[in-house]
Amino acid sequence: MNEVTRIINAIEQGDPQATEKLLPLVYEELRVLATQKMAQEKPGQTLQATALVHEAYLRLVGSEGKGWDSTGHFFAAAAEAMRRILVEKARSKVTRKRGGERRKIHLERLESPFESTPEELIALDEALTRLADRESDVADLVKLRYFTGLTVEQIAKAKGISSRTVFNHLAYARSWLRREISKTAPES
DSSP, X not given: OHHHHHHHHHHHTTOTTHHHHHHHHHHHHHHHHHHHHHTTOOTTOOOOHHHHHHHHHHHHHHSTTOOOSSHHHHXXXXXXXXXXXXXXXXXXXXXXXXXXXXXXXXXXXXXXXXTSOHHHHHHHHHHHHHHHHHOHHHHHHHHHHHHSOOOHHHHHHHHTSOHHHHHHHHHHHHHHHHHHHHHHSOOO
């Protein structure tokens, strides 16, 4: 991780070769995380872990002016990129298959974006956006946990906070998101 931080600093300082050095270091870690999440996928999932990582990485390094001030910041950006990709895919499925109809979802079932139906993923995304407007730090922890599959300990290390703090914030976020989702989703 120290090497990743060094390369991120080089990217910030305008080193044109630093981006090329970053991919081999973070790609494997992102691919492992995505592969672990894909192992939990529902049957019929067409998105492959490799494709998710590639698209997320391209979004991260393809946009000029995006800088990361730490490894944790980079992985938070990766979580956000993966979130957007998965939500775009879910919205596309809902529009095509179900005409955009919503139904009640159960947050307890939401452990992975790959275990969620498109409707559940969209409802979570909308609630998570509202949470980010109120408490962006807490929403960032949810993104790291849910969209990259990082453990509480990995999140704590990446964000420079205690595991207990991460655990407490995630418990709060789960409760808050559950309430928000239940307010907006009609009964099925």
